[in-house]
Amino acid sequence: MPKTETYTLNMGPQHPSTHGVLQVVLELDGERVVKAIPQMGYLHRGIEKLAESRTYTQFIPYTDRLDYVSSMGNNLGYCQTIEKLMAISVPERAEYLRVIMTELNRIASHLIFMSSVAIDLGATTGMMFGFRDRERILDLFDMACGARLTYSYIRFGGVREDVPAEFIEATRQFLADFPAMLTEHHTLLSGNEILHHRLKGSGIISGQRAVETGLTGPTLRASGVDYDIRKIEPYGIYDRFSFCVPLGTVGDNWDRYMVRMEEMQQSADIIAQALDQLPPGPVMTKIPKVLKPLPGDVYHRIENPRGELGYYVVSDGSTKPYRIHVRRPSFINLQALNEICQGSLIADVVAILATLDPLMGEVDC
């Protein structure tokens, strides 16, 4: 058989979170992928450099703009890092509010994931349903802090302000409605035959390879590796809640989809427990206006919707951080793209990119 020459195709932007900011250069042999090289950097804002000329507190709003569909988690990761560095303790009520907020945000983020998968595979209704339900969570955040996307709600020593009474009521109402929403998504998407054909058995990565490539979060757990920081190294008060960690078996696109769908239910369970246990009291410790940590460095990580979010902070004893490095899960997870895509069809690349769930604000930082 004559050997055909490979050719290059610039793919994208087609995934909702990569419009204009991620280009995938495909090397193709016919319709088979030989290489899939992600080209990033279009959104690079130099946030780590900016941190060096701001005070510790002034950096909080910048964390919102990294993974901008799960800003609560970014706030939490950064604030806990500085609290660890300075040994600041957090009031009980604030700890619970933090859990409620980050878990609500996890659901909102996974709804965006679900919507992206749906629209990438041509199911517009699936996307609309996802965004419609996410609105409910954004309304809750609006109630708590007056913002719908960039919250800066979690601060050093607690949270910005206590939630209004109607927030608790509205959250309970949301939790009551959530199972029906999830059933609807499962009926529309998970039960859809086209989705099965597009996702099952494609884009496989083994558990061992996933660990070696540095994958974390649902993407890693879909390959069957039980690594959830909330469980193995509980931060905040996560050791007080009972929940399970959904795991995949094959590590294909379908597993990555189903793991996130199941995680939404687990997050809802955690929120319900946190609401039941929510104690009264203050939501903020008294701390100085301008922080001056002792010289030293600290690395702290949390389980964000896209994986292990870590902050490495170096203090030189002044009011400004000497160096902040953010370990962004999307950036490191994107390394797997080339390997997973090799040998698959162009149409599979669309699905693989969707189930890897990269967020470019976080990739480029």
Add this chain to the structure above:
Amino acid sequence: MSKQMISSELFLRLQAQFSPGVTIIGEHFQQALLVESEELIELLTVLKTDPNYQFNLLSNLTAVDYVEYFEVVYHLYSLPLKQSATIKTRCTNDHASVPSVTAIWPSADFQEREVYDLLGIRFTGHPNLLRILMPDDFPEHPLRKAYQFTPDGEKG
């Protein structure tokens, strides 16, 4: 608390094994192993493959510009043994280069490229050491302390 105990014990054991190329720095939760860059690959290989350590996940890799020298920091995690460790190595400003760990953990690929791009540290043995975030023809390394925001030297 128990996690840190394992780590201190582990550090002492490694220090004895690799003496004098390895020293323990920092205290409490900030404790780390500082290794000479010549012994880096050997130490990290032991940390990954030795059944006592099994650090199979390279969580994070970054570097800091301390003006007199650069410090490259590795945050490791062992999934089977559920323990973490911080390893550091240093290189001088005029010879900014350390061995690449991509052969041990493929996940170092993008992270080393990022450090190279933003801090200008070369990783010898990296299969594809190209800029990753900045344009290919950008001449500087913006995360270095000497880098100025504006040409006239005024910090933004």
